[in-house]
Amino acid sequence: MSTSRFYKYQGTGNDFLLGDNRSGHYSLLTSSVIEKLCDRRFGIGADGLILLEVGSTADHFSMRYYNADGKPGSFCGNGARCITQFAYQLGIASDEYIFTAADGTHRSRREPDGSVSLLMQPVKALHFQDKDIFVDTGSPHLVVAVNELDTTDVVAVGRSIRNNERYRSEGINVNFVQRTADPNSIRIRTYERGVEDETYSCGTGAVAAALTFAADKKGTQQLEVQTKGGSLLAQFEKEGVEYVNIWLRGPATFVFEAIPDPQLLLP
Numbered sequence: 676m677s678t679s680r681f682y683k684y685q686g687t688g689n690d691f692l693l694g695d696n697r698s699g700h701y702s703l704l705t706s707s708v709i710e711k712l713c714d715r716r717f718g719i720g721a722d723g724l725i726l727l728e729v730g731s732t733a734d735h736f737s738m739r740y741y742n743a744d745g746k747p748g749s750f751c752g753n754g755a756r757c758i759t760q761f762a763y764q765l766g767i768a769s770d771e772y773i774f775t776a777a778d779g780t781h782r783s784r785r786e787p788d789g790s791v792s793l794l795m796q797p798v799k800a801l802h803f804q805d806k807d808i809f810v811d812t813g814s815p816h817l818v819v820a821v822n823e824l825d826t827t828d829v830v831a832v833g834r835s836i837r838n839n840e841r842y843r844s845e846g847i848n849v850n851f852v853q854r855t856a857d858p859n860s861i862r863i864r865t866y867e868r869g870v871e872d873e874t875y876s877c878g879t880g881a882v883a884a885a886l887t888f889a890a891d892k893k894g895t896q897q898l899e900v901q902t903k904g905g906s907l908l909a910q911f912e913k914e915g916v917e918y919v920n921i922w923l924r925g926p927a928t929f930v931f932e933a934i935p936d937p938q939l940l941l942p
């Protein structure tokens with residue numbers, strides 16, 4: 676590949692490498708190269724890599740997401756908010772963006788305070804699995820309630836659950852969640868498949884936790900989700916067992932631009 680330029684963004688500490696692939700320049704990236712680029716010791720370092728590509732005639736762009744292990748990922752909420760900022764940086768100007776991702780079409784917008792809001796897909800229902808709750812928010816999540824979040828061994832317990840017989844094949848993101856004194860706020864720590872470690876934040880996990888811990892009432896609900904890397908805001912409505920109009924809001928910040936050594940891009 677000729678000179679390849681990557682842009683690093685982060686959303687509450689969930690960091691990504693982004694590339695402008697509208698010309699197809701990055702289409703030859705292999706899983707092994709993506710894994711090397713995301714390596715925090717020998718590459719640029721990131722929780723995943725995202726390519727901005729040409730959308731359909733009705734879309735501003737499409738989003739192709741890869742986990743840090745180089746494999747194609749499912750939907751990424753914080754990544755979707757970061758690619759919205761990236762699109763703006765590339766000169767794709769709009770009051771509201773429409774784009775496609777692994778789980779379908781989304782809307783996003785840049786807010787006056789610099790944050791980015793993202794409309795998620797509706798969630799059909801929450802599913803109990805023993806004492807925990809499974810939620811699909813574009814990516815599969817298990818929500819585990821804990822009393823002492825700070826002393827929870829997120830990596831050891833999360834890895835054990837992610838690799839048990841039930842989840843080993845497809846994988847699962849494991850979210851450990853604790854209530855706070857504020858009924859409209861929760862705390863979360865997440866073990867992410869594909870990264871195979873704890874991340875500073877997970878957007879789809881934050882939404883999964885918010886839906887699980889919200890009061891069972893009608894009308895619009897809003898919860899602050901405190902992650903290791905900062906706070907996200909989840910807003911949604913409940914209609915029967917279904918959750919709709921789910922918006923995730925939080926910071927999405929440009930960090931730096933990088934041109935890696937060409938040797939790093941060799942398979």
